[in-house]
Amino acid sequence: MGKKSRNKNKQFKNAEASMQSSVRLHKPSFILRAKIAILQPTNLILIKFFALMIAFYALWASKFFQENIIKYISIAYAKTGSIVLNILGYKTMTAEDIIRNDVFSISIKNGCDGVEGLAIFLCAVLIFPTKFSNKIKGMFAGAIFLIALNLFRIVNLYIIGIHFPSIFDVMHESVWQVLFIVLSLMALLVFISWDRKNENLKTSIV
Amino acid sequence: MNLSPSFWMKRLIIFSLIFLCILFWAYAGAGKIIISNFYQSQASYWFSNFGNNGEVNFKKDKNKASDYDLMVVMTSKTQKKNAIDEARALGKQETQIAPLQFPINSWSVAGLFFAFFIALLIAAPLSIKAKLVGFAFGLPILYLFVLFKLWVSLLLKFSRFNSKFQVGLENVNLVNWFDSFYNIIKYPYFGLMFSLIVFLAYFFTNQEKKKDVFNKMANT
Numbered sequence: 001m002g003k004k005s006r007n008k009n010k011q012f013k014n015a016e017a018s019m020q021s022s023v024r025l026h027k028p029s030f031i032l033r034a035k036i037a038i039l040q041p042t043n044l045i046l047i048k049f050f051a052l053m054i055a056f057y058a059l060w061a062s063k064f065f066q067e068n069i070i071k072y073i074s075i076a077y078a079k080t081g082s083i084v085l086n087i088l089g090y091k092t093m094t095a096e097d098i099i100r101n102d103v104f105s106i107s108i109k110n111g112c113d114g115v116e117g118l119a120i121f122l123c124a125v126l127i128f129p130t131k132f133s134n135k136i137k138g139m140f141a142g143a144i145f146l147i148a149l150n151l152f153r154i155v156n157l158y159i160i161g162i163h164f165p166s167i168f169d170v171m172h173e174s175v176w177q178v179l180f181i182v183l184s185l186m187a188l189l190v191f192i193s194w195d196r197k198n199e200n201l202k203t204s205i206v
Numbered sequence: 207m208n209l210s211p212s213f214w215m216k217r218l219i220i221f222s223l224i225f226l227c228i229l230f231w232a233y234a235g236a237g238k239i240i241i242s243n244f245y246q247s248q249a250s251y252w253f254s255n256f257g258n259n260g261e262v263n264f265k266k267d268k269n270k271a272s273d274y275d276l277m278v279v280m281t282s283k284t285q286k287k288n289a290i291d292e293a294r295a296l297g298k299q300e301t302q303i304a305p306l307q308f309p310i311n312s313w314s315v316a317g318l319f320f321a322f323f324i325a326l327l328i329a330a331p332l333s334i335k336a337k338l339v340g341f342a343f344g345l346p347i348l349y350l351f352v353l354f355k356l357w358v359s360l361l362l363k364f365s366r367f368n369s370k371f372q373v374g375l376e377n378v379n380l381v382n383w384f385d386s387f388y389n390i391i392k393y394p395y396f397g398l399m400f401s402l403i404v405f406l407a408y409f410f411t412n413q414e415k416k417k418d419v420f421n422k423m424a425n426t
Binding site: 046 | 209212214215218225229232233273311313314321330370386387389392393395396398399402403406407408409411
């Protein structure tokens with residue numbers, strides 16, 4: 001003990017003091033602050049979300065995806081929409097992605113198939129920090145909700161096109177597109193709320 | 207601030223009311239005309255001279271039955287020069303050029319995104335100061351996005367007729383890549399999603415609210 005350890009202690013204290021002063025002197029640089037801001041958990045979630053959306057759009061824009069998936073999704077919507085409209089007494093028929101009767105016809109094209117809204121929701125659930133089983137349940141329930149919503153939108157627009165043709169454009173280009181995105185966001189908030197409740201409930205039971 | 211589903215439902219109702227007011231202003235009031243004039247003036251300012259010798263004219267679409275409000279007329283100095291040279295060689299006094307034209311609905315390529323963003327920001331659970339900062343942050347980004355979208359559209363159209371205009375890209379692979387990219391961004395849905403992402407980025411980057419949202423969300 002004695003002299004050697006006292007010297008060591010002194011050296012250690014000096015080093016600590018110089019470190020503190022250097023910390024005080026050097027403010028974090030702009031780049032470092034930007035890095036810290038970007039690496040915030042919520043920002044990381046957003047970055048992951050962007051990355052997934054870019055991946056989705058890269059896939060979505062490919063000829064293969066358009067010809068083999070999007071095309072059939074549109075046809076499926078047209079057929080299902082036509083069934084619902086027939087139940088409602090509109091006597092419609094389909095040809096590829098077109099629903100028509102003697103009075104009116106609509107075609108389900110890109111943007112009307114709800115795939116992008118569905119992608120936003122699925123990507124957001126996928127990157128949300130929770131259990132995988134909860135993600136699967138959320139994705140499944142959300143997908144069903146958004147598909148049903150899009151079907152409702154198609155049927156609704158067809159009926160508007162027949163009975164209120166003057167407001168068809170407003171409903172088609174402004175109201176329903178926005179509503180679909182906002183309801184996708186709401187579905188996501190419901191999922192987050194459900195997930196937290198579910199986790200809290202399990203914790204309290206345990 | 208309560209973040210239960212009923213709280214968000216209330217926000218959704220506020221958003222819907224604000225958005226409906228903007229729609230009413232756009233369709234029944236002077237909104238669409240103001241947006242059309244603004245889009246025309248900005249597009250003319252930035253793109254009336256395109257590339258080395260491209261010329262773009264944004265005119266009002268006079269066809270009232272049409273869904274579009276603007277007509278874009280694309281020509282180039284080279285195209286005009288070639289037409290004049292050809293006419294001179296044939297001994298003609300006059301000649302005609304065939305510009306490339308396409309219509310634009312300024313509401314669906316620009317106005318709708320701004321309306322959506324404004325309604326989102328007003329309805330969001332943020333302080334008035336944060337909302338004002340949000341406008342200062344988001345609106346210029348949306349403005350740049352709208353201009354970028356138009357730039358891609360013009361570049362692609364010039365490039366497709368590069369032999370005629372001598373403007374735009376010559377590399378076929380690059381033109382195809384731009385074509386695929388434009389196929390993604392051209393739909394209003396992408397613009398709306400972009401507006402949503404700008405809004406969410408701002409909302410979550412707002413430190414105070416960020417902590418608040420996630421702490422409360424965890425307690426819901």
